[in-house]
Amino acid sequence: MERRELRLGLRHGLRRPRPVSAAPGLDCLTCGACCRTGHDGRILVPADDLVFWRRLGRADLIDTIQPGHFGEVAFATDDTGACVHLGTPVSPNACQIYAIRGTTCRDFERGSPQCHEFRRDFDIV
Numbered sequence: 001m002e003r004r005e006l007r008l009g010l011r012h013g014l015r016r017p018r019p020v021s022a023a024p025g026l027d028c029l030t031c032g033a034c035c036r037t038g039h040d041g042r043i044l045v046p047a048d049d050l051v052f053w054r055r056l057g058r059a060d061l062i063d064t065i066q067p068g069h070f071g072e073v074a075f076a077t078d079d080t081g082a083c084v085h086l087g088t089p090v091s092p093n094a095c096q097i098y099a100i101r102g103t104t105c106r107d108f109e110r111g112s113p114q115c116h117e118f119r120r121d122f123d124i125v
Contacts, residue, residue, distance in 0.1 A: 026110050032093030033118035034108055038081035041068035045075060049102040056100065061085075075102070 037043060045065055050073075053061045064084050068074025076084050085101075088094045095101055109115065119125070 026115070028110055029094045029098065030091060031119065031124055032082070032086050032095070033122045033124055034115060035083040035086040035093075035095065035105075036081055036118075036122065037077065037083075040066060040077050041074045043075040043077075043083055043102070044068050044070070044072045044104050045102050046072075046104070053100065058100070061097065061100075 035043070045068070050062055050065070053059075064076050065073045066076045078084055083095075085096045086093070088096055095105070
């Protein structure tokens with residue numbers, strides 16, 4: 001799905017899963033490396049996501065937003081530098097809001113060079 005289509009879908013209240021690239025052996029819900037940026041303001045949140053979460057009645061997600069890079073808003077990070085939504089009772093690397101995660105997270109390509117760079121940073125092979 002193209003980014004433009006995703007935005008149009010969000011404007012109309014639709015949310016379709018983004019296709020995941022073929023990256024055998026990589027499981028986002030057991031990794032979490034890309035969620036550990038180390039700094040506030042790096043996991044950007046587009047305005048369409050704010051509208052979507054508000055429609056879902058998830059004002060709690062909007063409460064975790066803070067000023068981000070490039071004049072955008074972003075998810076806050078905790079004291080360890082991880083996204084505040086990273087970690088569940090079942091797994092410290094799973095996303096608490098995976099099913100309704102933001103566009104930036106949804107668009108991040110599993111198995112991409114940037115994915116592998118994050119994994120190397122955290123010694124995840």
